[in-house]
Amino acid sequence: MKIATWNVNSVRTRIATLIKWLEEAKPDVVCMQEIKCQDEQFPYLEFEALGYNCAVHGQKSYNGVAVLSKFEIEETLPGLPGDADDEQARYLEVVLAGTHGPVRVASIYLPNGNPKDTEKFPYKLRWMERLRDHAAELLSYEEPLILAGDYNVIAQDDHCWDPAAWVDDALFADETRARFAALHWLGLTNAWAVKDGRGHQYTFWDYQRGAWQKDHGIHIDHILLSAQATDRLTGIEIARKTRGMEKPSDHVPVIAELDL
DNA sequence: ATGCCACCTTCAAGGTGA
Numbered sequence: 001m002k003i004a005t006w007n008v009n010s011v012r013t014r015i016a017t018l019i020k021w022l023e024e025a026k027p028d029v030v031c032m033q034e035i036k037c038q039d040e041q042f043p044y045l046e047f048e049a050l051g052y053n054c055a056v057h058g059q060k061s062y063n064g065v066a067v068l069s070k071f072e073i074e075e076t077l078p079g080l081p082g083d084a085d086d087e088q089a090r091y092l093e094v095v096l097a098g099t100h101g102p103v104r105v106a107s108i109y110l111p112n113g114n115p116k117d118t119e120k121f122p123y124k125l126r127w128m129e130r131l132r133d134h135a136a137e138l139l140s141y142e143e144p145l146i147l148a149g150d151y152n153v154i155a156q157d158d159h160c161w162d163p164a165a166w167v168d169d170a171l172f173a174d175e176t177r178a179r180f181a182a183l184h185w186l187g188l189t190n191a192w193a194v195k196d197g198r199g200h201q202y203t204f205w206d207y208q209r210g211a212w213q214k215d216h217g218i219h220i221d222h223i224l225l226s227a228q229a230t231d232r233l234t235g236i237e238i239a240r241k242t243r244g245m246e247k248p249s250d251h252v253p254v255i256a257e258l259d260l
Numbered sequence: 261a262t263g264c265c266a267c268c269t270t271c272a273a274g275g276t277g278a
Contacts, residue, residue, distance in 0.1 A: 010266055034278095036267065061267050062277070112278055120277095152278095206278090207264035250265080250278090 001071070001098060001260045003029040003105070004239070005148035005221055007204075007251035011035040011066070015043050017247050022050055025239065027255060028070045029096065031107035031148040035064035042066065059089035065107040065149070072097040082130035090127070098260045103229075104138060108149030113170030121170050124152070128179035136186050138226075144260050145226035147188065150204075150251060152220055153180040158199025159219035171220060183224060191223040191256045195236040203238055204251045212243055223256045232259040 004027040008014045011032060022030070030052075035042065039058040047054055052068040057078035067073070073094050080091035090109040095102050108131070113124030131147075138145050154172045157163045166172040184190065192201075202217025211217065225233060235257035242252045 013266065034266095114278070209263060211264095 001029060001103070001258050002027045002255060003031070003146060003148065003223070003258065004253040004255040005031040005033070005107070005150070005223060006253040007033040007109070007150040007221065007249060009034050009036070009249040009251065011043060011064075012037055012041065014247065014249055015046060017242075017245050017249070019046060019050070020245070021239075021242055021253070022047075022052075025253070025255070027253075029105060030068040030253075031105065032066045032068070033064075033107060033109035033150045035066050036061060037064060055092060055094050057089045057092040059087075063089045063109055065089060065092040065109050067092060067094050067105060067107050069094070069096055069105075071103075074102065080127070080130050081134050083126070086127075091131075098144065100260060101144075103144045103146065103260050104141070105146045105148065108147055108151065110150060110152045112152050113173075113176065116168070116170045116173065121173075124170060125175055125179060128176070128182075132179065132182050132186065135183060135188060139187055142228060143226065144229040144232065144258075146229055146256075146258075147183075147224040148254070148256075149222070150220060151180065151222050153177065153222075154218050154220060155180050156199070159202075161200070161202075161214075161216045161218075166218070171218070187227060188224040189227070189230040191225055191230075191233055191236045192219075192238075192254070194230065195233060195256075201238055202240075203254055205243060207250055221251055221254045223254055225256075229258060229260065233257070234259060
């Protein structure tokens with residue numbers, strides 16, 4: 001199973017870029033974030049024509065997550081548990097019929113949290129605590145579990161080009177890093193860390209200030225795995241070249257290969 | 261110091277998000 005996570009920054013604006021990449025890279029599963037549309041506006045037909053089943057948790061204008069899968073989608077679970085009043089579409093969990101049995105996959109769009117002196121930052125931290133609690137529950141199933149998405153966390157200094165430029169940012173804050181580390185303490189493994197682990201390999205470059213041309217990026221898109229998935233992990237890749245395509249997203253896909 | 265992009269409302273340009 002070749003599984004990708006990609007923050008597409010509007011699925012409707014990006015549709016031609018997406019189709020081109022899907023035809024080239026041929027992922028089996030794609031966790032998408034920031035689709036920026038409601039369920040009924042999602043381009044189902046275009047993806048179905050390429051052989052994908054679609055699960056969508058959309059929202060008007062902002063956020064929105066989806067999963068494309070060449071495997072059957074057996075269950076669709078939209079929304080992160082733990083706050084009935086949270087209306088932001090940032091989490092979509094599915095159960096796929098994998099080659100060797102069920103595989104649980106979530107597409108995650110973790111809150112940005114900036115500016116730090118607003119309610120956005122405590123919302124981010126609470127959201128991360130909800131994710132930790134839910135992940136603990138999912139890990140108790142002892143199944144292959146893949147939590148893939150835009151985590152909006154600069155987890156270590158060599159995940160950005162210049163730490164000094166990020167020290168006051170919500171993505172870099174100690175409180176943010178501690179909650180990201182807590183996901184690993186539960187027993188989740190970071191696919192990049194275990195199969196590659198190099199620093200300064202970015203997944204996002206701002207559209208501004210010539211960030212792409214200067215390679216001023218950050219590594220914030222991650223694939224976290226349960227032990228049962230890590231055992232089957234055979235490869236990891238950042239699809240850097242997609243940042244140079246026509247009408248690129250500001251993020252690029254991260255792709256894991258697993259024997260699942 | 262600043263440069264982008266995509267969304268909304270509502271038809272022109274400003275507000276929001278990141």
